[in-house]
Amino acid sequence: MEPNVYIFGPAFSSFVRSVMLCCEEKGISYRYGMSPKGQSIRFKSSEHRTIHPYGKVPALLHNERVLFETSTICRYLDACFAGPALQPDSILERAQLDERCAEISIYIDQTLIRDLVLEFAFPKGPEGKIRQERIDKTLPAARQTLQRLTTLLGEHPFICGQNYTIADALLTPVLDYVELLPIGKELVGTGRLQGYLNRMRARPSGMKVLNIR
Structure with a gap:
């Protein structure tokens, strides 16, 4: 069907x-x-x-x-739909998840995708070249945002704690695209965020969705 x-x-x-x-x-x-x-x-x-x-x-x-x-x-x-829950049961934890989802969808997406990744993906400089001055202007905010994500992640396996949630589904494609940039590995680093991204890429969902190019 x-x-x-x-x-x-x-x-x-x-x-x-x-x-x-x-x-x-x-x-x-x-x-x-x-x-x-x-x-x-x-x-x-x-x-x-x-x-x-x-x-x-x-x-x-x-x-x-x-x-x-x-x-x-x-x-x-x-x-x-049935299947593993992507949201917690408690009111407070669900509100915290909604807060994290909003932060990723509004602020983190703007800095990392709209201001950085899209400048590489769809360059608008002369002769279709990347506007390096735009990249240089964006990098401090991008680094600050990635540090914020590192702090949020802490020692947890997922961005909201011990379980995969909607927030991980929102964040994973963002980090995946950032890390694939020419400067991506330097930005993401080799610590917690890279470990997190590796785990998300290794999940069956990540292997299927993130490899669509």
Whole structure:
């Protein structure tokens, strides 16, 4: 039977990958891409905005429902499907998870993906070259953000403690892309963050999703 979970968005998007990781961890069958009904939808077209009013990705299509915003989608999938829980039970711990997810989705994503990774991936300098001055300007904030992540991780195996959660699904594609940059290994280092990234890459979900290029 064809999966009725469709992740609208390209697989290279870090946020699309986060939803894919959640599906893999939960054992949810899914499809993804920009053709939910077999016909390609152009990015930011009117058809796109009927799915996501701001012309962003991802969006989730499931049983005639449409949801957008990555953390919302992941919380829905966790609640709607059987499989390992991706959220804690206690009210306080769930609030702390939501806080961590927001920090990753807003602040950490902006610094590491929007300001740094995308400058390498889609350079806008003369003749399509990377704008080194933009990179140099971003690096102090990137290093500060990575130090923040190192502090949050501490000695725990996962970013919110002892269990894999939605926050790990959000963070893993970000760190994976950063570490793959020409300056990535120097930025991530060889300590806790690299160990964490190695573990996330080695999970079955990581091996499947992060290797899509």
